[in-house]
Amino acid sequence: MITGNGPCGLRCSGRSWPAPFPALVAAAEATERPRMGTFVLNAGFFNPALLAREVATTDALTGGRLEPAELNILVQRVLVTDDRRAAAREIAALDVGLDEEQALDVPTLLIGTPRQMAEQLRERRERFGFSYITVLDPFLEAFAPVLEELAGS
Structure with missing residues (x-):
């Protein structure tokens, strides 16, 4: 799958993209077994009802092949440290609208040792239902040991 993001978005692709649900129905018509899903859906742009x-109709028209929704979280920063509180104080000092406790609790920040960050992700999966985690490119190396901690869980 190829996706676009940022100010360029669809404008730079030279074409417009179809609405997701009719496209899934069309794909299901052309295939027999693959499961269908949107990868990313900006649910905030839709009236909930x-x-x-749309989801119920698409599921019916694809013969029940629409994958259940997954909740995704985009991790904005991975801070490897033995002192979570000190790192949280540094974040709070940046005046980004978070105090120390909020910096430790916000789902988009991972702070601590790889084991602590793995526990944070497990807790957030239970608490919020996140089943799909995206980490920004500059933090992938710092995140690698967290993946090792999460292996098998």
């Missing part, structure tokens, strides 16, 4: 209708 109309979105529910």
Whole structure:
């Protein structure tokens, strides 16, 4: 799948993209077994009742092949440290609208040792239902040991 993001978005692709649900129905018509899903859906752009209708209709028209929704979280920063509180104080000092406790609790920040960050992700999966995690490119190396901690869970 190829996606676009940022100010360029669809404008730079040279074409417009179809609405997701009719495109899934068309793809299901052309295939027999693959499961169908949107990868990313900006649910905030939809009226909740109309979105529910679109999902139910698409699931029916694809013969029940629409994948259940997954909740995604975009991790904005991975801070490897042995002192979570000190790192949280540094974040709070940046005046980004978070105090120390909020910096430790916000789902988009991972702070601590790899083991602590793995526990944060497990807790957030239970608490918020996140099943799909995206980490920004500059933090992938710092995140690698967290993946090792999460292996098998």
